Amino acid sequence: AQRVTQPEKLLSVFKGAPVELKCNYSYSGSPELFWYVQYSRQRLQLLLRHISRESIKGFTADLNKGETSFHLKKPFAQEEDSAMYYCALRSWAGNTPLVFGKGTRLSVIA
Amino acid sequence: DVKVTQSSRYLVKRTGEKVFLECVQDMDHENMFWYRQDPGLGLRLIYFSYDVKMKEKGDIPEGYSVSREKKERFSLILESASTNQTSMYLCASSSATVDFGDGTRLSIL
Numbered sequence: 478a479q480r481v482t483q484p485e486k487l488l489s490v491f492k493g494a495p496v497e498l499k500c501n502y503s504y505s506g507s508p509e510l511f512w513y514v515q516y517s518r519q520r521l522q523l524l525l526r527h528i529s530r531e532s533i534k535g536f537t538a539d540l541n542k543g544e545t546s547f548h549l550k551k552p553f554a555q556e557e558d559s560a561m562y563y564c565a566l567r568s569w570a571g572n573t574p575l576v577f578g579k580g581t582r583l584s585v586i587a
Numbered sequence: 588d589v590k591v592t593q594s595s596r597y598l599v600k601r602t603g604e605k606v607f608l609e610c611v612q613d614m615d616h617e618n619m620f621w622y623r624q625d626p627g628l629g630l631r632l633i634y635f636s637y638d639v640k641m642k643e644k645g646d647i648p649e650g651y652s653v654s655r656e657k658k659e660r661f662s663l664i665l666e667s668a669s670t671n672q673t674s675m676y677l678c679a680s681s682s683a684t685v686d687f688g689d690g691t692r693l694s695i696l
Contacts (some may be wrong), residue, residue: 486627511684521630521677521687563629572637574620574645575685579629 479504481564483578490554491586498549498581500538500564508566510540510547511575515561524562525549534558554585590614591688593678599694606665608691610678618682619661621645621653624675624690633676636661668695 480503490496502508510527524533527540527547538549547564561582565575594609612619617638622630622645632645634653642653650672654662661680665672673695678688 483629520689523684523686526684565630572618574632574635575630575679576632577622577630579627 479508479566479576481566481576481578483562483564483581485581486579487582487584489584489586492556493553496549496551496554496558496583496585498562498564498583500547500549500578502545502547502564502566504545504566507542507569509569510538511565511567512536512538512547512549513563513565513577515563517560521563554583556585556587559583559585591678591680591686593676593688593691595691596689597692597694599696600665600668601696602668602670604665604668606668606693606695608663608665608676608678608693610661610663610688611659612661612680612686613659614680614682615658616680616682617658618680619655620679620681620685621651621661621663622677622679623647624677630677633663670695 482501512524513521514524515521525538536551561580563580564578567573567575591612600606620635621633624630631647636642636655652664676691679685
């Protein structure tokens, strides 16, 4: 069964502190992993895809197939990072729907 | 940029009404999706479509149906609205990545 688990509903950190948003998954085969972000009153938007291996807004995420994890990290949190973050997966073929975790709300405290 | 447009940002309907939520995308994508977003539950897939006149049930299709008569338009229909269908509804379309609309916040009274 496909499943995405984000164990933290809410994560509060101080500005300038490191951030790690956890994501674990179960999937038969090799999935494609994503992080989506939703800022207040804005649409859900793509933050990262694991195949692109980019750093977006200072965030990175590494796929660990052994631990079936795709944790999102940023070394120094900014107030503008406060948002709802969703981890998601789909098949490599790209023609299946995204399966989402329940989301983690990140609150960066000044 | 892909533009996914949902016809209403806010909608208030009464129990038992038939409700139509419309979604249009402008990038000729074949794949379109409807999700509902609820606090603590994340995004749950209602229906999706890979082509015109094709539809597939998602994880929570009960009480909903869809229509895809044209490639760019994917409609979600609440056959007889109930209060437990009060939610945020998100439409999406995809090629390499999935792009979302602004959402429709639907309240059923």
